[in-house]
Amino acid sequence: MLQWGLARQRLAAARHAARAGTWPEAAKAYAAFLDVRPRNAAAWVQYGHAQKAIGELAGARSAYERAIALAPNVPDTWLQLAAVLRRLGDRTAAIDCCVRALTIDPNFEAATEELLGLGGRDRLPGGISHHQGDENVPGQAPWLEALVKAQTGDVYAPARYHEYRRSLTIPTPPARPRLDQPIAVMIDAQAALPVDVRATLSSLRDQTDPSWTAVVIGPATIGDHSIASLAALDPRIVFVQSSVSPTTSYMLLARAGTVLDRQAIAWFSYTAAHTGCCAAYADHDHCIDDWRTGRRHDTPLFQPMFDPDWFADADMCPALLLINSANFDITLEASLQRLRKGRNEVAHIPLLLASIKAMSLQALRAQAEPAYAGQTHAHPTVPRLLKASSHQIHVVIQTRDAPELLRDAIDSLHRLAARPDLLRITIVDNRSNLPSTARLLARYAARGIAHTIALDEPFNWSRANNLAVADSDAPVLLFLNNDTTSLTSGWDAALHDILADPDVGAVGAMLLYPDQSIQHAGMIFGIGSGGPVHEGIGHSARDRGPSGRWSRARSAAAVTGAFLAVRRHVFEDIGGFDAVELSIAFNDVDLCLRIREAGYRVIQTPTIRLIHHESKTRGLNVTRSQVAWDLEELAVVHRRWGAALFEDPGYNPHWTRIGQPFDGYRFPSLSETLSHIERSARADPWQVTAHASVDG
Known part of the structure; x- marks a missing residue:
């Protein structure tokens, strides 16, 4: 009791x-x-x-x-x-x-x-x-x-794509402007069956805009097939056995078996006339026909605005590529690679204007014709052997005690480097008190592995990094959290390989939680309330992501400061981190935006992986004071960058902007589509402009 x-x-x-x-x-x-x-x-x-x-x-x-x-x-x-x-x-x-x-x-x-x-x-x-x-x-x-x-x-949930596609209606583009001459559709039929050619030509003859001509480039076997009789029935169609010289300003490159939406020619004509672009591409999916149940769509490829790294992979090649005849090459892939080598006005039409048709299972079970057996569209790539650079990397790590985490971060980074002798590691010690921390720092100094800067000031992540940068003149800076564990052998060689492209200003890595789920695969802007979010968060590290995006290097709106590599001259030219207004949060986002403003690209790569014990040393921001501080610094970034904080060139408008990224498909409005086309047609759609100058 x-x-x-x-x-x-x-x-x-x-x-x-x-x-x-x-x-x-x-x-x-x-x-x-x-x-x-x-x-x-x-x-x-x-x-x-x-x-x-x-x-x-x-x-x-x-x-x-x-x-x-x-x-x-x-x-x-x-x-x-x-x-x-x-x-x-x-x-x-x-x-x-x-x-x-x-x-x-x-x-x-x-x-x-x-x-x-x-x-x-x-x-x-x-x-x-x-x-x-x-x-x-x-x-x-x-x-x-x-x-x-x-x-x-x-x-619509990703698993219900067929229902989404069935409900989708491609809108009609504005009536004006349009090209004043037909678009020449160049159909690569070198490795195609007659049925593939039939599918593409049938979709062309069903276009709402009849201003097109078609050149089917294929072997004699195609020209001798009854499919070639279409040339006698429609004067816009010709069959040839070799490449032809351009006869119009714009050509639309496609492979036989690509089914065009009825509005495809109209949209490409509008886009070229409205933007004056040198090239344009659209989204596509895949389809298979059944004579009883009809067509079923799957596996969409929703493209980003033009990204040279994304299109380095042949698997990301658009099904349709409109190109100015001055940049014309023999194949769709070759023309795309030419565009990657310079800064060109390449427009992206965020509409599903094509489907790549697969052969029905019933037909696949039949015997292959000798004339076509063994032909393939495969585009093998030769793997490159990464070579460690002779350039030094200056690694900056901040810590306040947590010696076990710090030891793991430095030892794994050092052990897995291809050239550990070229690492200049600076530890910014922000008011550590533990004797074990002092012993660890002294041991690193005695072995020549790391140099320590003592900073007896209140925590300011941006200021500490800016101070440490002056500790060396290495051409590459790497800002690294002390709660990380490196997983990639030769990570430094991989980093130098990406930075070999002079257009790249910063590089982010794939960060995983200790349970091997993704913590960071780049940042996405404009989701939910609009603040930057990590993409891939919570998914398995084995998950390749939509269209395999988490398994390939690509441009990103921003990357996290937990692993942020930057060219020194770029960092210095833009003034480093903002230590006045962004001392704790969103300083990495702001830096990435200023790098993009300067005309450089920010690359997210999966080839460098680390475990990130997120916020182990400082903890998560959960109190009212912490959350309020974060919101104030987010407001600073918003005042500075405005619409750029909501626009992500790598996030296709077909994806939902509510909830989690890539969680479902939505229907972009006509105004969204037109705005997206206009923004994408710039020479560098990833470049941004600040609303105000950066202080401090």
């Missing part, structure tokens, strides 16, 4: 503290109550709330898990655990918790909302992924339909 009286007193004290908003006292009181009543699930939930309020996310997670173990069928506890896991960066587990909550209560709207925000549209009950009705999907509820519509609008 005495024990129960004590428990009641502690519970009353805990509730009083919680109502007053004094969360540290509430946490202590709930902990004291649970010492006496450890099987009270509701108290564990309240203790979790208190732990979360004071920023102890690991403690909150543990408390919610204890509550679930005692009362597993309370959906709200699963939702609370999901919210904490999301803040801890464990997206996969958070999605699982939301699904568990909805399994218990399918009408739990808050869990549905959280699941959508996590990018788990494919896990909604009954497979519902967008607001439109589908009589084939059981269990739809009006509230869910309305909620999904309110949260995401017309967004």
Whole structure:
């Protein structure tokens, strides 16, 4: 009886503290109550709330898990655990918790909302992924339909691409301007079957804009086939056995088997006439026909604005490439590679204007004709052997104690370098107190591995980096977090290889959580409320991403400062990090934007990988003061860069901008499409302009 009286007193004290908003006292009181009543699930939930309020996310997670173990069928506890896991960066587990909550209560709207925000549209009950009705999907509820519509609008989950494509209507472009001469469609049929040629010519003859001619370039076997009779029926079509000289200003390059949307010629004509571009390309997908059920679409390739690194991979080649005859080459791939070598006005039309048609399974089972057997469209690439550069890399690492993390960061970086003798490592020691830290720094100094700068000032990430840069004259700077572990042998050779391109100003790496899920694969702008977000976060490191983007080097809007390599002369020319207005947050984003403003590209590469124990030394920003500070610095970046903070040349407008990146497909408006085309047609669509000068 005495024990129960004590428990009641502690519970009353805990509730009083919680109502007053004094969360540290509430946490202590709930902990004291649970010492006496450890099987009270509701108290564990309240203790979790208190732990979360004071920023102890690991403690909150543990408390919610204890509550679930005692009362597993309370959906709200699963939702609370999901919210904490999301803040801890464990997206996969958070999605699982939301699904568990909805399994218990399918009408739990808050869990549905959280699941959508996590990018788990494919896990909604009954497979519902967008607001439109589908009589084939059981269990739809009006509230869910309305909620999904309110949260995401017309967004289709990636798994439902065929439905999205079936609902998609390519709009008609503005009537003017248009080219004053036909577009010559050059169809590569050298490795094609007659049925491939038929598919492409049929789609051409169905165009809304009839201003085109077609040249089918193929072997004699194509010219002797009945498909060639189309040349006698339509004077716009000719068959030849070798390349021909250009006869018009613009040519549209395609391979046989590419099916053009009815609006394709009209859109390419509009784009060329409106922008005066030297080349243009569009998005495409793949399709297969069944004479009974019709055409089915899959595997879309939603392209970025022109990015030389993205198009270095033949797999990323657009299905259609409009090109000025002055830049014409024999094949689509060769013309694209010519465009990569200079700064050209290459417009991107963010519309699905083509589908690459696959042969039906029934036809594939038949015997191959000798004339076509063994022909392929493969474009083999020869792997390059990376050679370590003779140039020094200046590595800057900030630390405040955490000697174990620092040792792992430096030792792994040094051990895996192709030329560790060319690393100049500067440690900025910001008020460390532990004797073990002092011994580690002294040992590195004695072995000549790292030099230490003591900085007895309040934490200012930007200022510390700027000061350390003066510690050497190495041509390459690498700003590295002390809570990282390098995973890539020869990372320095890979870095030098990317920086061999003089147009590249900065390089970011693939960062993984300790569980091997992705923490950073570049940043994306314009998602949700508009702040920069890490892409790929929470996905498996084995996941290649949409169109394999996480497995290839590409231009990025920005990369994180946890691993940020910059050319020294670029860093100095733009004034380094902003230590006055951006001392803690978004300084890396601002630096990347200023690098792009100076005409250089920021590259995200998967060839350099590290484990990142995110915010191990400083902790996550969860308190009101920390979040408010972040928002103030984000406001600084927004005032400085304006629309550039919401526009990402690498993020196609077909992808949703609500929830998680790449979580679903949407329908771009006509105004969005026209604006995108105009912005993409600049000589460098990745270059940005600041609204105000950078101070400090």
